[in-house]
Amino acid sequence: MASPLFLRARITHFLFVFLVSMAVSSAQTADDSLGASAFSSDFQFPTIQAEKLIRSLNLFPKRGANLHAGGEEVLGASPIVEKPVRFPFMADSEPSVKDLGHHAGYYKLPHTKDARMFYFFFESRSSKADPVVIWLTGGPGCSSELALFYENGPFYITSNISLGWNDFGWDKVSNLIYVDQPTGTGFSYSSDDEDMRHDEEGVSNDLYDFLQAFFKEHPQFLKNDFYITGESYAGHYIPAFAARVHQGNKDKQGLHVNLKGFAIGNGLTNPEIQYKAYTDYALDMKLIQQADYNRMKKTVSDCEQAIKLCGADGGSSCLAAYMVCNRIFNHIVDLSGGKNYYDIRKKCEGDLCYDFSNMEDFLNLKSVRDALGVGDIDFVSCSSTVYEAMVTDWMRNLEVGIPAMLEDGIKLLVYAGEYDLICNWLGNSRWVHAMEWSGQKKFAAAATQPFSVDGAEAGQQKGYGPLTFLKVHDAGHMVPMDQPKASVEMLRRWMQGKLTQADDHLAPM
Incomplete structure (x- = not known):
């Protein structure tokens, strides 16, 4: 029998497909200026987005989350x-x-x-x-x-x-x-x-x-x-x-x-205010050009409306807000030409923006694990499963x-x-x-x-x-x-x- 988490993930997936198809259709009708390629790269399932962020830190946890029997x-x-x-x-x-x-x-x-x-x-x-x-x-x-x-x-x-x-x-x-x-x-x-x-x-x-x-x-x-x-x-x-x-x-x-x-x-x-600031910050720091800024105005407006529907209480409308609004961030990252989105003074080498892998190596040493008393519990440096579970909370x-x-x-x-x-x-x-x-x-x-x-x-x-x-x-x-x-x-x-x-x-x- 499928676990409750698996069933929730499948339901969430189908809901995402429905919400995102509506959001994409609406945005494309209102604003075709970004082109179809932007939608294909920017609308990402949260797990994929999470795994991309984790790889950018050179972290490779063995599990999506620390689900462990016993204890x-x-x-x-x-x-x-x-x-x-x-x-x-x-x-x-x-x-x-x-x-x-x-x-x-x-x-x-x-x-x-x-x-x-x-x-x-x-x-x-x-x-x-x-x-x-x-x-x-x-x-x-x-x-x-x-x-x-x-x-x-x-x-x-x-x-x-x-x-x-x-x-x-x-x-x-x-x-x-x-x-x-x-x-x-x-x-x-x-x-x-x-x-x-x-x-x-x-x-x-x-x-x-x-x-x-x-x-x-x-x-x-x-x-x-x-x-x-x-x-x-x-x-x-x-x-x-x-x-x-x-x-x-x-x-x-x-x-x-x-x-x-x-x-x-x-x-x-406060995502409503902070997501609206993305394009202003990117323009000020010369990550995008004025023409890019102008083309993204409609997407910023769509994001603002989606967040208003999400409100302060969460729920299914927050899924659509996550997908629509993170399109702004992803598109700026694409336009910035490999800038490190955690520190725009730096460049990311491919997926790698920081190298925190020594932490995983250190915490997986048996002598360290014995010192901590964690037994055979895995260390999950960053959890894509937790990221996905919190997605209705994001906006x-x-x-x-x-x-x-x-x-x-x-x-x-x-x-x-x-x-x-x-x-x-x-x-x-x-x-x-x-x-x-x-x-x-x-x-x-x-x-x-x-x-x-x-x-x-x-x-x-x-x-x-x-x-x-x-x-x-x-x-x-x-x-x-x-x-x-x-x-x-x-x-x-x-x-x-x-x-x-x-x-x-x-x-x-």
Whole structure:
């Protein structure tokens, strides 16, 4: 008998064919100027689109998602099982890992049939009184180990598959958590495909349940300030998770979490505004010509209308919006002549835009897997199945829940590297400025200030009250990878309430 996931995939496939044929017919009737070839290359089934994005990072996971039988031999009876971690192949350097609290664990998600969420926890290199920061990588379906080893974690992977210390890891200013989510991503897994998530309600509830269990396991950190961070598709996850934590606090559910703020890096949050910004950004950065821009106006209009039908609640209309709107992005990429859509200063060599393959090699070493306690669980670096499962969530507007949190004093930082196309700074700036809240006009009128590090301008920032926007210079999609020192300074000042101060002469780290 076919599994429920397979049946859903077949139903979704036929629905896609129907919706896309209607969308293509409508668009071709209204606007033939792009030609038939554009439709054949741009309208891609989400799995194909996901696999293309995964290959561009030189990642080749063995599975589409981490669906794995069993697991009690790993977890035992406890809902959360954690072990101290000391990675093999650590380069000889200070500080000694023996002196630091490094942990890895699994949490059995309660509102699932059999799902386990994998996480890392690194205690601060500076002080256990530092804030607790959780990081969410996007995709959807990419493991947070990408950030851990290539962006802002304590370590980086060397060319000979060993580890070195990251001088600008975010654990220098925070107690840092990385989670593999949604289910099926990274080392997180289930034996039942019904545990796959399709929307932010499921994602945020799983994260909230994990957070409650984490603080029960580590009660000494419960009083610390707590911040939610991440990038890319986490522009959806982060606002939903923050709202879930805030609501849980208001309703006195479980432990009170000392939520102070959330930060979105090069994220997708309000698709209606951000997709409209694609052609403007591409024209400004000379990725397309004026004639290309003019030809794409009708497609942009079709995208806007499709997203309005999608709304904030998801559903079948969001499938059509995904297909129509991603045609804009794909066509710009085709016209740009091999530019790296994560960093337009660079070129992609064929499908390859970055090489993150050392991460897969490292995490598949038996000595590393033994250190983590993952047993025979596969590592799925980026999951095409999770990507497809979340496709009806893609075009939803996650900005709608943010104003209420701003009014309650929860801080928001939106930052973006200036050379990223896929979640570009222009679209992010526009949705932040368009967001309706009591401080909207004063935020818009606020002066733009330089964000300086070591006496040099590293970006442009503006802020009012709990809201801050920062464009980071000389960075693409992954700001902590491209500008590691600037990113950790950004985090530290923001958490201290000093980010929008022009003076960068703060205490040294």
